[in-house]
Amino acid sequence: KAGVTQTPRYLIKTRGQQVTLSCSPISGHRSVSWYQQTPGQGLQFLFEYFSETQRNKGNFPGRFSGRQFSNSRSEMNVSTLELGDSALYLCASTADLNAYEQYFGPGTRLTVT
Amino acid sequence: AQTVTQSQPEMSVQEAETVTLSCTYDTSESDYYLFWYKQPPSRQMILVIRQEAYKQQNATENRFSVNFQKAAKSFSLKISDSQLGDAAMYFCAYRSPQGGSEKLVFGKGTKLTVNP
Numbered sequence: 001k002a003g004v005t006q007t008p009r010y011l012i013k014t015r016g017q018q019v020t021l022s023c024s025p026i027s028g029h030r031s032v033s034w035y036q037q038t039p040g041q042g043l044q045f046l047f048e049y050f051s052e053t054q055r056n057k058g059n060f061p062g063r064f065s066g067r068q069f070s071n072s073r074s075e076m077n078v079s080t081l082e083l084g085d086s087a088l089y090l091c092a093s094t095a096d097l098n099a100y101e102q103y104f105g106p107g108t109r110l111t112v113t
Numbered sequence: 114a115q116t117v118t119q120s121q122p123e124m125s126v127q128e129a130e131t132v133t134l135s136c137t138y139d140t141s142e143s144d145y146y147l148f149w150y151k152q153p154p155s156r157q158m159i160l161v162i163r164q165e166a167y168k169q170q171n172a173t174e175n176r177f178s179v180n181f182q183k184a185a186k187s188f189s190l191k192i193s194d195s196q197l198g199d200a201a202m203y204f205c206a207y208r209s210p211q212g213g214s215e216k217l218v219f220g221k222g223t224k225l226t227v228n229p
Contacts, residue, residue: 003157004157031215033215033216033217035217035219042219042220042221042222043204043217043219043222044219045216045217045218048214048215048216055213055214055215056214056215056216058216090158092158092215094215100146100163101160101163102160102215102217104150104157104158104159105157106156106157107157
């Protein structure tokens, strides 16, 4: 089985722009979670989707949004980018609710200049 | 809210020796899951080992084992016979079983260096 894939892998944007990141979970997995990883704050939970429904949301401003499609692929969007949004954005998928293991993708490295 | 603390930002170990990474957590829940994840440089994060809080027996996975002390809210990872490939960032993580959420609360990580 192919692993979790994230596109693009690297992205450079300017302050004020918006960006969309994509995550394709492992085939058959229905749950997708997003995390932001920065040197200062570490790994922080953004949101979680299951069967196209957002189940949980982290403590991030409304500029951060996401969605999940019927094929379980997920996107996250960040509008009005700020320098502090520069980070590695990780996506993880699980087979079902209460599955033990989350499988992580390689991440998208976003740099905001 | 739950918190996870890893007090060792960096650790080093000689190849073939044993190293223990520390993790403490704070929660008011009685049932939960604890995990250790490994993130090699420029590579994907992978699960090393997990522990269910209701299980008293410490989890083991080959050279990796944990020392789970529920009353002390401590969850340390022991790596035996360390190998060069063990060099990575190690993250301790907590997950609440309530509501079926997959949300993980991570510690800040410990960077492990393995010296040949």
